[in-house]
Amino acid sequence: MKRLLIVAHAPSPNTLKLREAAERGARHPDIDNVEVVVKSPLEAGPDDVRACDAILLGTPENLGYMSGALKDFFDRSYYPILEEKQGLPCALYIRAGRDGTGTRRAVESIVTGLRWKWAQHPLTLRGEWQEEFVGQVEELGLYLAAGLEAGVL
Template sequence: MNKRLLIVAHAPSPNTLKLREAAERGARHPDIEAIDVTVKAPLEAGPDDIRACDAILLGTTENLGYMSGALKDFFDRSYYAVLEEKQGLPCALYIRAGHDGTGTRRAVESIVTGLSWHWVQDPLTLRGEWQDFFVDQVEELGMYMAAALDNGVI
């Protein structure tokens, strides 16, 4: 049975959509065969999606020094519903930050700590003006998550 990677990423602009697509492209790398990938916007995802996955990759914009309202809504609707049963869930995060992303990172880390999810790497913060290499970094993160899940590393 294939393991499942859930990507929940807010993509309100063409550039952030490129990031979500890059995460999916990386996760669906042709060398990674035994992983099912589900990609959802935060307002479309919920507790059932979390229950069905073996790892989760989160993506958000920095909004007024905080995570996107859409990702916060996802956590609000899902937190207590999965709190007990999904402890230890491997997770990763990328932040598209126009400034420094510190507040966004702290906010998501606080929720992830409360859920007792397990970080597979430090959050990836894509700071400042848009850079095309952000896409490569997120694609690599998606590929890493799927490959690690496929190989039983996470």
């Protein structure tokens, strides 16, 4: 069985909806052979990354950057997993009140350093809240889980 790790910061009701949507998509009833583990960035660490076969990251845009909680996750995990998890399939969603560019670049920089591979381009949910954001993140979770199960990630 493959394992998908979802590490998403959800400090607001809307970002919690997004994290729940990612999990719902990843746990789609048609997917049988993927275990889904969901953790906040402050709970997740190197051992969780070592145990997964793909990772989905989620963050709000905070002052043009990723959340401090996600940055903390990377600070604690980067060097312990640097040599072990190269090539790990990953994806990212950003809940951006503005444009999300700084947040995306910051996470992309870390992912490049870790030598993870993008399963899909980062999903940036820009501007005022829209309920369609939930469906987009659910689809992203489904895509990653289905790709893991099919062996294409």
